[in-house]
């Protein structure tokens with residue numbers, strides 16, 4: 321997520337100065353303030369903060385936690401529901417998030433975490449057994465192919481990325497979205513969603529291949545591997 325302190329136009333078409341960074345807005349959300357995602361056309365919806373701050377659900381376990389057997393990088397870990405559950409299992413996990421409050425909450429669950437942007441320098445490049453992009457995080461940065469190229473560099477030669485997808489649709493880019501906390505707006509950032517039909521092409525552009533697609537409780541998670549190493553089971 322990038323920050324461009326400027327002005328934002330709300331649904332009433334008035335311009336409001338942005339007064340906080342994206343990370344500050346996320347910190348407020350993870351501290352219990354209600355927070356909305358506001359699209360450039362004024363549409364808005366609450367962030368699902370409760371889901372991320374809660375415990376890992378049965379589908380979190382089945383789709384992510386139970387499938388990680390080696391070093392795992394949880395990109396955009398939020399308050400650590402997955403990192404915490406992996407740590408409890410004895411998996412060597414590292415959470416990464418731009419929100420210092422999310423990192424604090426992840427550490428409070430016993431898992432190590434770094435307050436860092438997923439696109440900056442991270443430890444263990446080329447050595448992670450698994451990289452997680454859970455709950456829409458394939459949209460980080462608003463350019464899924466760019467993000468998956470980054471993930472490909474982080475993965476070990478035989479590593480797998482577990483990538484959660486939207487149930488339908490192609491790639492949708494949501495440019496210039498903001499977070500609203502009370503009467504304050506964050507700077508703008510871009511987000512994206514990737515549907516199950518689109519993941520083969522997006523993965524291919526990053527020299528990755530989809531080897532598996534698992535669905536449960538209305539959620540869909542693709543397994544991606546380096547193209548040269550993959551043994552496809554689909």
Ligand SMILES: C[S@@+](CC[C@H](N)C(=O)[O-])C[C@H]1O[C@@H](n2cnc3c(N)ncnc32)[C@H](O)[C@@H]1O
Nearest residue numbers: 321346372396397398417418419437438454455
């Ligand atoms: C949709 S939430 C998902 C949280 C977590 N993966 C889960 O499923 O519980 C997205 C998270 O990504 C973080 N985030 C957004 N942009 C990021 C970036 N560029 N680098 C790292 N984390 C980022 C946000 O702070 C937020 O905690």
